Amino acid sequence: MALEFNVLNTTEAGGRRGRIHLPHRTVETPVFMPVGTLGTVKAVAQDVLENLGAEIILGNTYHLYLRPGHEAIRRMGGLHRFISWPRAMLTDSGGFQVFSLSALRKVTDEGVRFRSHLDGSSHFFTPEHSMDVQIALGADICMAFDECTEYPADRKRAEESLRLTLAWAQRSLDHFQAHRHEVPWHEELGGKTQSLFGIVQGGMYRDLRRESVERLVEMDFDGYAIGGLSVGEPRDLTLEMIAEVLPLLPADKPRYVMGVGYPDEIEMYARMGVDMMDCVLPTRAARHGLLFTSEGRLNIKGKKYAEDQGPPDPACECMVCQRYSRAYLRHLMHSGEALSATLNSIHNLAYYLGIMEHVRKSLHSDGGDS
Amino acid sequence: MALEFNVLNTTEAGGRRGRIHLPHRTVETPVFMPVGTLGTVKAVAQDVLENLGAEIILGNTYHLYLRPGHEAIRRMGGLHRFISWPRAMLTDSGGFQVFSLSALRKVTDEGVRFRSHLDGSSHFFTPEHSMDVQIALGADICMAFDECTEYPADRKRAEESLRLTLAWAQRSLDHFQAHRHEVPWHEELGGKTQSLFGIVQGGMYRDLRRESVERLVEMDFDGYAIGGLSVGEPRDLTLEMIAEVLPLLPADKPRYVMGVGYPDEIEMYARMGVDMMDCVLPTRAARHGLLFTSEGRLNIKGKKYAEDQGPPDPACECMVCQRYSRAYLRHLMHSGEALSATLNSIHNLAYYLGIMEHVRKSLHSDGGDS
Numbered sequence: 150m151a152l153e154f155n156v157l158n159t160t161e162a163g164g165r166r167g168r169i170h171l172p173h174r175t176v177e178t179p180v181f182m183p184v185g186t187l188g189t190v191k192a193v194a195q196d197v198l199e200n201l202g203a204e205i206i207l208g209n210t211y212h213l214y215l216r217p218g219h220e221a222i223r224r225m226g227g228l229h230r231f232i233s234w235p236r237a238m239l240t241d242s243g244g245f246q247v248f249s250l251s252a253l254r255k256v257t258d259e260g261v262r263f264r265s266h267l268d269g270s271s272h273f274f275t276p277e278h279s280m281d282v283q284i285a286l287g288a289d290i291c292m293a294f295d296e297c298t299e300y301p302a303d304r305k306r307a308e309e310s311l312r313l314t315l316a317w318a319q320r321s322l323d324h325f326q327a328h329r330h331e332v333p334w335h336e337e338l339g340g341k342t343q344s345l346f347g348i349v350q351g352g353m354y355r356d357l358r359r360e361s362v363e364r365l366v367e368m369d370f371d372g373y374a375i376g377g378l379s380v381g382e383p384r385d386l387t388l389e390m391i392a393e394v395l396p397l398l399p400a401d402k403p404r405y406v407m408g409v410g411y412p413d414e415i416e417m418y419a420r421m422g423v424d425m426m427d428c429v430l431p432t433r434a435a436r437h438g439l440l441f442t443s444e445g446r447l448n449i450k451g452k453k454y455a456e457d458q459g460p461p462d463p464a465c466e467c468m469v470c471q472r473y474s475r476a477y478l479r480h481l482m483h484s485g486e487a488l489s490a491t492l493n494s495i496h497n498l499a500y501y502l503g504i505m506e507h508v509r510k511s512l513h514s515d516g517g518d519s
Numbered sequence: 520m521a522l523e524f525n526v527l528n529t530t531e532a533g534g535r536r537g538r539i540h541l542p543h544r545t546v547e548t549p550v551f552m553p554v555g556t557l558g559t560v561k562a563v564a565q566d567v568l569e570n571l572g573a574e575i576i577l578g579n580t581y582h583l584y585l586r587p588g589h590e591a592i593r594r595m596g597g598l599h600r601f602i603s604w605p606r607a608m609l610t611d612s613g614g615f616q617v618f619s620l621s622a623l624r625k626v627t628d629e630g631v632r633f634r635s636h637l638d639g640s641s642h643f644f645t646p647e648h649s650m651d652v653q654i655a656l657g658a659d660i661c662m663a664f665d666e667c668t669e670y671p672a673d674r675k676r677a678e679e680s681l682r683l684t685l686a687w688a689q690r691s692l693d694h695f696q697a698h699r700h701e702v703p704w705h706e707e708l709g710g711k712t713q714s715l716f717g718i719v720q721g722g723m724y725r726d727l728r729r730e731s732v733e734r735l736v737e738m739d740f741d742g743y744a745i746g747g748l749s750v751g752e753p754r755d756l757t758l759e760m761i762a763e764v765l766p767l768l769p770a771d772k773p774r775y776v777m778g779v780g781y782p783d784e785i786e787m788y789a790r791m792g793v794d795m796m797d798c799v800l801p802t803r804a805a806r807h808g809l810l811f812t813s814e815g816r817l818n819i820k821g822k823k824y825a826e827d828q829g830p831p832d833p834a835c836e837c838m839v840c841q842r843y844s845r846a847y848l849r850h851l852m853h854s855g856e857a858l859s860a861t862l863n864s865i866h867n868l869a870y871y872l873g874i875m876e877h878v879r880k881s882l883h884s885d886g887g888d889s
Contacts, residue, residue, distance in 0.1 A: 188850065192857035196838065217850045221826055225846060230828075233842045456591055458600075468566065472603045476595060480558065480587045487562035487860055 151329075151344040151371045152290070154403050158513055163395065163422035166512035169403055171289040172334070172341040173229060174237035176204045178403065179419035179512070181505045182239060182427040183498055187212045188232040191432050192490040193498065195234055200468070201495065202502050205237035205289070207427050210282055211246030214272075215265055219285040227287030227333035238288040239427075241407070242279045242321070242348075244295045245376075256296065258313065276320040280328065284343065287332045291345050292374060293321035298352040300380040307352030314350045315364050321345065322368055344371035346405060352377060353386055355393045362397040372403035372425075379408040379428075388417075395422045412441050412504055419508045431501045435493035438482045441500045447475075449493065454479045467499030521699075521714040521741045522660070524773050528883055533765065533792035536882035539773055541659040542704070542711040543599060544607035546574045548773065549789035549882070551875045552609060552797040553868055557582045558602040561802050562860040563868065565604055570838070571865065572872050575607035575659070577797050580652055581616030584642075585635055589655040597657030597703035608658040609797075611777070612649045612691070612718075614665045615746075626666065628683065646690040650698065654713065657702045661715050662744060663691035668722040670750045677722030684720045685734050691715065692738055714741035716775060722747060723756055725763045732767040742773035742795075749778045749798075758787075765792050782811050782874055789878045801871045805863035808852045811870045817845075819863065824849045837869030 153170040167178040183190045183198065185206045190198055198206065208228055213219060225231045228238060244261075247254060251263035251272075260275030279294035294317050298310040322345060329342040347370035351357030365373060375394050378387045391406060398404050405425035406418055415426050431441065440447040442462035449461070457475040469478075469492045481489035523540040537548040553560045553568065555576045560568055568576065578598055583589060595601045598608060614631075617624060621633035621642075630645030649664035664687050668680040692715060699712040717740035721727030735743060745764050748757045761776060768774050775795035776788055785796050801811065810817040812832035817824075819831070827845040839848075839862045851859035 187854045187856060188847070189856050189858045192861075194858060194861060195842065216854050217825065217846070221846075225826055225828055225844075231844070231850075232847055233844075455587065456595055458595055472565065474595075474601070474603075476587070476591075477558070477602060480601075484557045484586055486557060486559050487857055488559045488564060490857055491562075491564060491861065 151342055152403070154372070154401065156400065159400075159422075160420070160512055162420055164420040164508070164512045165422055165424060166509055167403070167424055169424070171205070171237045171344070172338050173235060173289050174204050176237055177509055178424040179505055179508055180205060180425050181415060181501045182207050182425060183501075184209075184427055184429045184432065185232070185234075186429075187216065188228060190494070190498070191436070192487070192494050193432070195232070197468075197495060198234075198498075199236070201499055202506070203236070203498070205239060205425075206234065208232075208238055208240045208286060208288060209246055210240045210243035210279065210286065211250065213240075213286060214243060214282050215267055219282040223285035223287075223333055227285070229287065229334070237290075239290040240283050240286050240288040240292065242292040242294040243274055243282065244279070245297050245408075247274060248297050248299075256313070258316065276317040277324040280321055280324040280345075284325070284328055284332050287334055287343070289343060290372070291325065291343050293318045293345060293347050293370070295348040295350055295376055297380065298350055298377050300353065300377075300382045302352045304354060307354050307357055311351050311357050311361055314348065315361065318347050318365060318370075319368055322347070322370065346370055346372040346374050346403075348374045348376040348407070349394055349398075350377045353382060353390060355390070358390060358394050359397060362394055366397075366399060370402070372405060373398050374405040374407050376407050378406065379410060384414070387414075391418060391421065391423065412501065415501065416504050416508055419505065420512070428501075431497035432494045435497045436490045438489075438493065440478075440493060441497050449475060449478045449482055451479070461496050462500070465496065465499065465503070467496050467503075469493075469496040469499070521712055522773070524742070524771065526770065529770075529792075530790070530882055532790055534790040534878070534882045535792055535794060536879055537773070537794055539794070541575070541607045541714070542708050543605060543659050544574050546607055547879055548794040549875055549878055550575060550795050551785060551871045552577050552795060553871075554579075554797055554799045554802065555602070555604075555608075556799075557586065558598060560864070560868070561806070562857070562864050563802070565602065567865060568604075568868075569606070571869055572876070573606070573868070575609060575795075576604065578602075578608055578610045578656060578658060579616060580610045580613035580649065580656065581620065583610075583656060584613060584652050585637055589652040593655035593657075593703055597655070599657065599704070607660075609660040609795075610653050610656050610658040610662065612662040612664040613644055613652065614649070615667050615778075617644060618667050618669075626683070628686065646687040647694040650691055650694040650715075654695070654698055654702050657704055657713065659713060660742070661695065661713050663688045663715060663717050663740070665718040665720055665746060667750065668720055668747050670723065670747075670752045672722045674724060677724050677727055681721050681727050681731055684718065685731065688717050688735060688740075689738060692717070692740065716740055716742040716744050716773075718744045718746040718777070719764055719768075720747045723752060723760060725760070728760055728764050729767060732764055736767075736769060740772070742775060743768050744775040744777050746777050748776065749780060754784070757784075761788060761791065761793065782871065785871065786874050786878055789875065790882070798871075801867035802864045805867045806860045808859075808863065810848075810863060811867050819845060819848045819852055821849070831866050832870070835866065835869065835873070837866055837873075839863075839866040839869070
């Protein structure tokens, strides 16, 4: 009743062309998932995301728990209905934001006490509570509550963090299995339920990463994420960890690398066998005027674009590149106009989603072993 | 070669169902024109404006002169091409913004010296310069350079202001006629040219308003605007001035009331015989969370909408009301999300444009005398 995952083709390099059947959408993989922190992919309306071909977007549990609150969203039928997004969604566990945004947090075996970055109010998150919040939000995929190990972390710290994350993973799974039928759309969708992914941690220690995988696979999650990357480590270390973990994960379950990356990274990881990725980079960079194009990165604020009537990316077929010039985008940015963030974000998302579409095609046609 | 105006029907109350043929679009009147200050209707993309049925939008000469500059826009083929808006446009003269936004302005018979509200740089606008800027921008309709009389103004001040505005109107017209062929799209559109409207001033003095009309009509503009309203005077005085002026204007030229107003006002003025109106109100109010609906004004910030799953306006068929709930719009506004301004603005513009569509239908079916 949770997800069904089909691998359509696997290349020699390990890249997989797949399909994840979720309650709200069948998602073609490898897939890039735009981040919709507070129930909106910043500055981009839902119909535009649909036209861009986004099949699954993220919501952040920490943010939505604080505003408007998971109980309110539950009463309104869940996140899909609340934000009017009929396709698939994934929520993170709240763990990463608790560690990166909140103040005065205190971690115990039981959970994390922290103060809201908004108003200083005190909150306590446990694995069980994270599951309750995520079940109320009702995304198609939930994530186990984990502790994200900071970088750098010494071995003792990484071991201790992994011990906590593994204990929380089991508690997340137990609570999720006991309550998954409480998702707001359970009856409406004929008894379908959410899926839960475990998160591989272990800092930058290969043996801890291996141990993490082994223990999580024993617990048997619906899919597996590699967390604790893109936390400041050099890129070759990110790659090393992904390369270490991927072959150990079960081939018949989706593999998700959280919070990556630049365009060349998401393409590389997809070709290595990563099925799902998410990142704020395309939209956050867009708001700062950084466009990703087939010709490289383009800072639209540059004076040299003041009268450049060419499209942002001559090779791009997105609605922004088909209609607007670099000069106009620069003008919008310089003038502080709201349309700037919108158009820049649409192009960057189109570029990211286009990379994945291209990779999917090439993974499908490459000789494979499945 | 300038505009052609057809009155299709006139009601007993004076309301006219008409059609203005402009170089970039035939516009059905009465029409409401969304304001696109800096070459963008704030937070709303051009394709969305097209889908909303906007046939003509405004650009502000003062703002575009300062950023990105009229010469840059001329080199890029004019404002239509620069912002990728293929339908009709109108630019104001810059006069109103010089008086309302700039600093240290000094008015002489020759023109106005002022400092930019952006960087304090010094600029000098004359009627001739305003025409040059507007011809470079290349909107379908330009406005004569006028002085907007503040409210309240004593009779002496209003007389002096009117004298200046009339002298500037003649100079605007002379310069425009000598240079209208310099518009960037002149050849591209087979020799078509822009049109120039005169602006009726005279403060709140009925005889000065009458004198203003008489003198402007002698000059023979392509259309006539009523300016100097919505500057802080009571609404019944606005109405009194419009009612005084309208019957004096030539029936075969478009009549434009600048900078009005609330939904009930634009409907009332349209039924009295005003053909064109513009106002920042629908978009500015939207950014502050104020929605105009068939049930009255709705402040979307209200706590009572926190879990209201109904559409912003149950009677509205716009893309916002068809897809999103009051609860979601409230959440976006409370969270400071960019999508808030976009969705609120789309609804308010749909509401304003819908009023005009409704009025046009009723003016067409009412018994008329033309």
